[in-house]
Amino acid sequence: MNDTTLTLPVPDALPTRTSLTSSRLPTVIGLVGGGLILAFSGMSIGGTAAAMFMVSSGIASGRWCERTSNMAIERIRQLEAESARAEQTSQEGLSELCLCTLPIWRRHIESARGHTEEAVAELTGRFGTLVQRLDTTVATSRRATENGSIVGIFERSDCTLQEVVDSLRTTQQGRMGMLEEVRALTAYNDELKRMAGDVVKIAEQTNLLALNASIEAARAGDAGRGFAVVAEEVRKLSRLSRETADRMTGKVNGINAAIGQTFSVAEQAADKDAAVLNRSDAAIREVLGGFGRVVEELRHSAAVMQDEGSGIRQEIEEMLVALQFQDRTSQILAQVYGNIGELEEVIGRLAADEAAIAAIDVSAWLQRMEQSYAMLEQRLNHSGTSDCSRVESNEITFF
Amino acid sequence: MAKTIMIVDDSASLRQVVSIALKGAGYATIEASDGQDALAKMGGEKIHLIISDVNMPNMDGITFLKEVKKHPSYKFTPVIMLTTESQEGKKAEGQAAGAKAWVVKPFQPQQMLAAVAKLVLP
Numbered sequence: 001m002n003d004t005t006l007t008l009p010v011p012d013a014l015p016t017r018t019s020l021t022s023s024r025l026p027t028v029i030g031l032v033g034g035g036l037i038l039a040f041s042g043m044s045i046g047g048t049a050a051a052m053f054m055v056s057s058g059i060a061s062g063r064w065c066e067r068t069s070n071m072a073i074e075r076i077r078q079l080e081a082e083s084a085r086a087e088q089t090s091q092e093g094l095s096e097l098c099l100c101t102l103p104i105w106r107r108h109i110e111s112a113r114g115h116t117e118e119a120v121a122e123l124t125g126r127f128g129t130l131v132q133r134l135d136t137t138v139a140t141s142r143r144a145t146e147n148g149s150i151v152g153i154f155e156r157s158d159c160t161l162q163e164v165v166d167s168l169r170t171t172q173q174g175r176m177g178m179l180e181e182v183r184a185l186t187a188y189n190d191e192l193k194r195m196a197g198d199v200v201k202i203a204e205q206t207n208l209l210a211l212n213a214s215i216e217a218a219r220a221g222d223a224g225r226g227f228a229v230v231a232e233e234v235r236k237l238s239r240l241s242r243e244t245a246d247r248m249t250g251k252v253n254g255i256n257a258a259i260g261q262t263f264s265v266a267e268q269a270a271d272k273d274a275a276v277l278n279r280s281d282a283a284i285r286e287v288l289g290g291f292g293r294v295v296e297e298l299r300h301s302a303a304v305m306q307d308e309g310s311g312i313r314q315e316i317e318e319m320l321v322a323l324q325f326q327d328r329t330s331q332i333l334a335q336v337y338g339n340i341g342e343l344e345e346v347i348g349r350l351a352a353d354e355a356a357i358a359a360i361d362v363s364a365w366l367q368r369m370e371q372s373y374a375m376l377e378q379r380l381n382h383s384g385t386s387d388c389s390r391v392e393s394n395e396i397t398f399f
Numbered sequence: 400m401a402k403t404i405m406i407v408d409d410s411a412s413l414r415q416v417v418s419i420a421l422k423g424a425g426y427a428t429i430e431a432s433d434g435q436d437a438l439a440k441m442g443g444e445k446i447h448l449i450i451s452d453v454n455m456p457n458m459d460g461i462t463f464l465k466e467v468k469k470h471p472s473y474k475f476t477p478v479i480m481l482t483t484e485s486q487e488g489k490k491a492e493g494q495a496a497g498a499k500a501w502v503v504k505p506f507q508p509q510q511m512l513a514a515v516a517k518l519v520l521p
Contacts, residue, residue, distance in 0.1 A: 121411040124415040125415055313423070317420065320419060320420075321416070321505055321508065324412075326412050327483065327505075331483055374453070376485050395502070396501070396506075397490060398500045
């Protein structure tokens with residue numbers, strides 16, 4: 001591919017210069033033939049006539065051949081001139097074509113490169129925004145399920161409500177204990193009633209004793225009159241004691257009835273409180289159970305969202321890695337763009353100075369091209385000896 | 400306080416790809432489009448690491464690296480070269496100029512982050 005000259009085709013049917021020497025051959029043959037006829041005919045009239053015919057035929061043929069040759073030479077000269085003109089025109093046309101098309105190609109390449117860069121940059125930016133929004137969403141979700149968040153609040157609420165229920169249950173148990181204490185008081189009342197009964201018996205005995213004393217005082221006459229007064233007073237005291245004992249018994253019975261009624265009312269209230277407490281406990285358990293399921297679902301969905309978020313982030317990162325092709329494409333196009341520019345410059349010089357074609361060193365040109373490559377891919381493309389689709393990557397060298 | 404990493408590349412999309420990966424790992428980033436732009440943006444700010452391309456207009460990566468190593472405030476800042484250039488000669492040039500690592504594009508973000516975590520200043 002190092003051939004830099006252009007060659008125009010020459011028609012195969014045209015005679016060449018070397019073939020034109022044969023135009024004199026008929027004259028020579030005529031002269032030689034005439035001489036030989038004269039020599040062998042012994043200068044006879046027939047021989048002389050034949051020799052003259054031979055010579056004249058040779059000369060005529062020679063002249064015809066010469067004329068024909070001259071015409072052919074002229075024609076060849078014309079064709080050579082036309083060929084030279086055509087070659088010059090062709091070179092000029094090719095140069096002009098290159099000078100016109102190469103800048104257009106460069107503009108197309110630069111335009112394509114610019115559009116790709118712009119589009120990929122925008123795409124990358126949008127992916128970047130997606131990643132940021134995804135990170136924010138995942139972080140928010142993570143915070144929602146961490147301690148101090150809704151899950152933490154639920155767990156603390158569960159504990160607090162349980163403490164309230166326990167506290168109410170303790171209070172209820174205390175009240176029941178107090179009622180048991182009140183119930184124990186009725187035992188003292190029974191004792192008081194027995195004591196009042198004892199007082200009544202003592203009063204009756206005392207009254208009987210006072211009666212006997214009065215009898216004995218009456219039997220003693222005047223000497224017993226004072227003792228009779230004392231006996232009468234003792235009888236009065238005995239009666240008062242009995243009346244007091246009766247009132248005590250009445251009071252104790254009243255107190256017993258009041259305590260019994262109070263206990264009954266308190267017991268009913270305690271039963272109601274216990275029922276309310278049990279219902280409250282059950283309601284709290286049910287509500288907390290519902291919230292617990294909601295929180296668990298929330299925690300699960302948050303975990304799923306975090307996992308999905310991480311997966312999507314990874315996918316986007318891989319897509320961003322794939323978008324790095326743009327940088328490689330841009331470098332390849334930039335190299336081709338520069339190379340076309342150089343070619344355009346050279347063709348411009350050729351158009352101005354035909355001798356400059358001799359100065360083109362194709363090997364040096366290709367070497368410069370190779371030196372301007374940054375990627376293995378470009379070098380492989382240049383040599384065309386290996387798989388050009390192979391792209392070196394993931395290579396990290398620490399110094 | 401997030402550590403700051405400067406990204407120098409003439410490709411806006413590449414800068415964004417690197418920036419997204421670094422920001423996702425908690426780093427702050429400064430972007431520059433070539434060596435000159437990077438030197439202009441370095442104005443005294445603490446930079447914990449520089450990631451630079453090699454082939455760039457105005458000032459290429461190797462020249463920029465040499466300038467960084469002459470800079471009194473940044474001469475100890477580690478520099479990672481991130482480039483499509485994989486020739487051993489170029490790598491040797493980068494090493495001689497003071498680069499700490501040579502990463503060939505396209506890169507995997509996780510590998511890049513591992514290299515950054517290894518080299519970033521405390």
